Amino acid sequence: MPTALLAQDHAAFHGTWGTPEQCKRLPLKSGGTVLASPFEIEKRWLKQGSLWCSLNWGPVEKRQGNLYSSAHAQCGEDAVRNYFLGMKLSDNKLTLRWHFPKSNGPLAQCPSL
Numbered sequence: 001m002p003t004a005l006l007a008q009d010h011a012a013f014h015g016t017w018g019t020p021e022q023c024k025r026l027p028l029k030s031g032g033t034v035l036a037s038p039f040e041i042e043k044r045w046l047k048q049g050s051l052w053c054s055l056n057w058g059p060v061e062k063r064q065g066n067l068y069s070s071a072h073a074q075c076g077e078d079a080v081r082n083y084f085l086g087m088k089l090s091d092n093k094l095t096l097r098w099h100f101p102k103s104n105g106p107l108a109q110c111p112s113l
Contacts, residue, residue: 009060012067013087016040016110017094023110038110039096046085051075053083066090 016023018038025035037049046053053075060069067089075081084099095105 009067010043010057010069012060012089013069013094014041014043017105017107018110019107023108039094039104039107046071046073046075052077053085055085 016038017040018036022036022038025037028034028036035049040047041055044055046055053073056072056074058070058072060067062068069087071085071087073083073085075083086097088095088097088105090106093106093108095103095107097103
């Protein structure tokens with residue numbers, strides 16, 4: 001298998017990903033009204049709650065049994081912000097690494113509703 005995979009292999013990163021609390025959309029605080037939101041990743045978009053990001057994907061690489069990719073993410077509506085987003089898929093767990101010191105994961109694929 002070649003190191004750089006074809007664009008259709010981004011499908012491995014697609015889906016709804018989160019912690020158990022995010023997948024169940026539980027309140028962030030006990031008794032609160034703001035719900036935890038999983039990351040919903042599609043061909044052109046990443047969505048978490050009310051935040052939407054347009055994705056421009058980089059290549060997919062397979063290293064040591066893991067899949068890696070990256071995307072240029074443009075997030076927001078009125079004040080669009082640009083981010084570099086790295087993705088690692090290992091043992092059916094997804095980790096998102098943003099270009100600022102923040103990561104989310106490992107995240108599991110949420111069950112279908």
